[in-house]
Every structure is written in C-alpha cells, then in structure tokens.
Amino acid sequence: MMIKLDQFLKFLGVAQTGGQAKHMIVDGAVQVNGESETRRGRKLFIGDKVTVGNQIFEVRDLDKDDEMIDS
8 A cells, every 4th residue: 555745745734735745845845764755746655754844754554544653
C-alpha cells in the first residue's frame, strides 16, 4: 500500500488543499526520511517519515484510520 505525498499532507491537515500541499512541497518545506522532497507525487510507504517544520509524521498501516503518528 502507498499514498502520495500531497495526499498525505492533506490527510494530516497540514495542508488545507492540494494546491497548498503542492506549494509546500515544491518550495522545499517538506522532507521525506530526512531528505528534502520536491515531488508532490512521491509515493510513501509504511514506515516513511515526513517532516514539516518541527513535526515528524510516520506513515502507518494504510488500511486503518490511524494512518500516521505525530512525534
């Protein structure tokens, strides 16, 4: 199972719209597994960690409602 980075940001509520998620990503405000990511279609899998500002979110079981953890 996977989810795209822009969809993940919208699901988290970090971005209110797909357009906002796109701008955050292309502006370099998002990291995946510790590396800057500028592709909004980047595929995320269970265990990937997404950093936005000082918050880290981990992709969890995509079949359940609790898809991520905020650490």
